[in-house]
Amino acid sequence: MSASNIKHISCVIIVKDAGHTIKSTLNSLxxxxxxxxxxxxxxxxxxxxAADFANVKLVQGGFSGFGETKNKAAExxxxxxxxxxxxxxxxxxxxxxxxxxxxxxxxCAYQILRTNFYRQQEIKxxxxxERITRLYHRSSTGFNDNKVHEFVLTDNLQVSLLSGxxxxxxxxxxxxxxxxxxxxxxxFAREKVGIKKSSPGKAVLNACFSxxxxxVIKAGFLDGYPGLIIAFSHMTTNFFKYMxxxxxxxxxxxxx
Numbered sequence: 001m002s003a004s005n006i007k008h009i010s011c012v013i014i015v016k017d018a019g020h021t022i023k024s025t026l027n028s029l030x031x032x033x034x035x036x037x038x039x040x041x042x043x044x045x046x047x048x049x050a051a052d053f054a055n056v057k058l059v060q061g062g063f064s065g066f067g068e069t070k071n072k073a074a075e076x077x078x079x080x081x082x083x084x085x086x087x088x089x090x091x092x093x094x095x096x097x098x099x100x101x102x103x104x105x106x107x108c109a110y111q112i113l114r115t116n117f118y119r120q121q122e123i124k125x126x127x128x129x130e131r132i133t134r135l136y137h138r139s140s141t142g143f144n145d146n147k148v149h150e151f152v153l154t155d156n157l158q159v160s161l162l163s164g165x166x167x168x169x170x171x172x173x174x175x176x177x178x179x180x181x182x183x184x185x186x187x188f189a190r191e192k193v194g195i196k197k198s199s200p201g202k203a204v205l206n207a208c209f210s211x212x213x214x215x216v217i218k219a220g221f222l223d224g225y226p227g228l229i230i231a232f233s234h235m236t237t238n239f240f241k242y243m244x245x246x247x248x249x250x251x252x253x254x255x256x
Contacts (some may be wrong), residue, residue, distance in 0.1 A: 007033040010077035018087035019044040028090040038073035065147030095164025110135035118226040126220040147191040181237040189244035203242035211235035
């Protein structure tokens with residue numbers, strides 16, 4: 001794949017109220033001729049910022065869970081090669097260069113190494129670098145239908161790691177943690193209701209273990225005060241996940 005052939009890859013992003021990160025994300029995608037921005041009803045300045053980028057194609061639609069929505073957004077791409085990104089991620093130059101020299105294979109899905117940040121601080125212990133599959137040919141695969149913790153299906157495909165990094169800036173302040181904890185725990189309960197059992201005791205145990213795992217076992221305390229925030233956020237998110245599921249299962253039984 002030559003440098004000019006990068007135009008045969010469409011970047012696809014689903015977004016809602018990402019005004020504080022979307023400009024950096026889109027700036028990192030200036031080499032691509034098409035960026036699909038699938039908006040789920042932003043009320044901040046996300047759309048105004050995106051309008052300044054000539055390579056952005058704006059689509060507006062509903063949200064039905066992360067996996068299904070990402071697949072829906074990919075349908076609007078002009079190219080079959082899809083590079084899926086989040087609205088709080090940026091690509092570094094080395095990754096762009098690796099695409100320029102890559103010979104793409106439809107029997108292969110491609111991974112990127114992701115580094116996570118809190119504000120502008122790299123988090124090295126609570127969130128270690130992770131391999132994520134984000135580049136794929138849509139005739140070969142796509143995302144699963146998970147409402148949360150979605151991933152690209154790679155059954156019967158080869159998986160190759162590309163050079164470079166994607167930098168992830170999921171939280172800018174404490175309010176972001178609280179908002180995402182509420183959103184993700186709600187999606188978890190909706191996905192697992194009637195399928196997975198829960199109880200107040202299970203909620204407490206999962207919450208406590210999550211804190212210990214993040215702050216002690218993973219040595220999150222070495223990340224400084226962000227490590228404490230992240231560990232506490234993991235604890236509260238897990239508590240709300242299982243308590244919301246517990247209530248949802250009770251309501252389901254009442255309706256039967």
